[in-house]
Amino acid sequence: MSRAYNFCAGPATLPESVLKQARDEMLDWRGTGMSVMEMSHRSDAFVEIAETAERDFRELAGISDDYAVLFMQGGASSQFSTIPLNLLGSKTSADYVNTGIWSKKAIAEAERYASVNIVASSESSGFTSIPDPSSWQVSADAAYLHYTPNETIGGVEFDFIPDSGSAPLVADMSSTILSRPVDVSKFGLIYAGAQKNIGPSGLVVVVIRKDLLGKARQETPTMMNYQVIADHGSMYNTPATYSWYLAGLVFKWLKAQGGVKAMGEINRRKAEKLYGFIDNHEFYANPIDPRFRSWMNVPFTLQDDALNSAFLEGANARGLLNLAGHRSVGGMRASIYNAMPEAGVDALIQYMAEFAQERG
């Protein structure tokens, strides 16, 4: 088929122009006689690719020199252990906010290294909202406060940056990074698996305030030691070079779209259209507190679960792909990251309207 609209939560759709450039450069990057994936990571050509990507990322996200940017491997899930191993220092406890499945995974891994204090949880209400910060029980001696600004599976997103007091604030931004402006200076550490808003899987980007480096526990694997990775410009060993290159192409594309501010406006519009349509049609429902609905991941249900298969089949036939919800929650989910064009959201809405009319 021609290019479909791919609503997968990750690995996710990439800008078509990025893929075209990657295709055109596959056998010979700018006259070097080789593909980027064949280049020594220490070659001038790759170092230029890597440094340009970091510079563009810093510019897009507004990251000051107080922070190191690391291009690591192992996905966000590896960071679930890397974070306590590096940030606990002499402390023994960390604060975590529980707003869904990804929060819980981060918590479960941290519990293997630290005493975890659950500052707040929306579990009792089925993770459909964000706990009111006035109720949070922040610890006095936590090494850091961890939260998940956007829950990819639940489709719930913070519209504020929590106050972590004197403890550094740590955020899993895998599914929200670069989707709207964020004040990075409020954070001690931000991490993001690449396969949603940055590039292909196999890369995780870490933004860490430099004063937090150098505190890794003795048992930390060297490849997980932020200080080591920072000291070597993310090239202590061979990094995921091709993923890094593709991330760089995505950053260039984002800049051409007007950057994160312009992207945020488009994303707001895409989300408002889709939620607006759902709210206006009894046939569809979204369970999330409207204030905290994710701009990136839009879960929804049909009036009758028995129609799910027919809905997905019809969607597939129109090239609207991967709309099934996560196996842990069921229903539908449309992930509408940066690279999902507004026309894709329009096509989805049109299909949903027709399906509801036929079957509702």
Added chain:
Amino acid sequence: MSRAYNFCAGPATLPESVLKQARDEMLDWRGTGMSVMEMSHRSDAFVEIAETAERDFRELAGISDDYAVLFMQGGASSQFSTIPLNLLGSKTSADYVNTGIWSKKAIAEAERYASVNIVASSESSGFTSIPDPSSWQVSADAAYLHYTPNETIGGVEFDFIPDSGSAPLVADMSSTILSRPVDVSKFGLIYAGAQKNIGPSGLVVVVIRKDLLGKARQETPTMMNYQVIADHGSMYNTPATYSWYLAGLVFKWLKAQGGVKAMGEINRRKAEKLYGFIDNHEFYANPIDPRFRSWMNVPFTLQDDALNSAFLEGANARGLLNLAGHRSVGGMRASIYNAMPEAGVDALIQYMAEFAQERG
């Protein structure tokens, strides 16, 4: 330029036909309407890609069902800690053979978790040979014996499989995997960073005998726990999907070349040609004990180091790239992995002959 001959030690050259296929499939993999790097790792299409790659790899390397094959992230360097964390079990020491820079890196990392016994070392002779096994001091209670069958930087390679007694044998095969037939049944664990003989960086393949699973220490990060990765078919989290796909294309290419046996004959011929030329020309020298010269990485020096720059410049002008030796040893190094065609070795030899004649 047109495609060059790229002698980089890794990331290394890939078969041109693999890159062409990747290029042609970049925007739409077999009518799915998306690139492989945009696919859910849990989709039927990607699961087929992943399973086919594993099946082909097992067939090529001759891996029985007694072994699990894991597609992990973080490179071979991550395995330096993953191995002791998983294999020590209730033991406190491990045996290591020291044959060069990569052995030493593995040893340094293992020392953070275990008491390391250096069974044998060729350091005093400048790592130019392999220690005679009759002199090895194997421990009675080692959790495993680790060695590096091919030292990428030094260019020294085992031509035999060591006897590790009752301890499992562990091998870093990053730069030798699939380059010649190996009896996998002699090993407890084999690991290989992909960026030499398998595919792009960002992937590390682990072959582990199943009875060695399930012994990870408590502090092992979940993403480094072999049992967890094996139980989830290497999809506990999102794997490096695009690298996995490319590895699969390389495996198909290897099969089309006649498999590892045919490849071994080609590699032997390539190596013998190049070493033969070096030995026959006083202008060039290779310091390695002839019995243990690597088939994959051929270091050599010129008669006069002052000519190094001119040699590299002339090589670049002919599209013979990345011949500079590793920064830690200097001189030259030609890496001639599976994907380096025999014609590339011929072109290198011709250039070396002409250069020696002009400057010798």
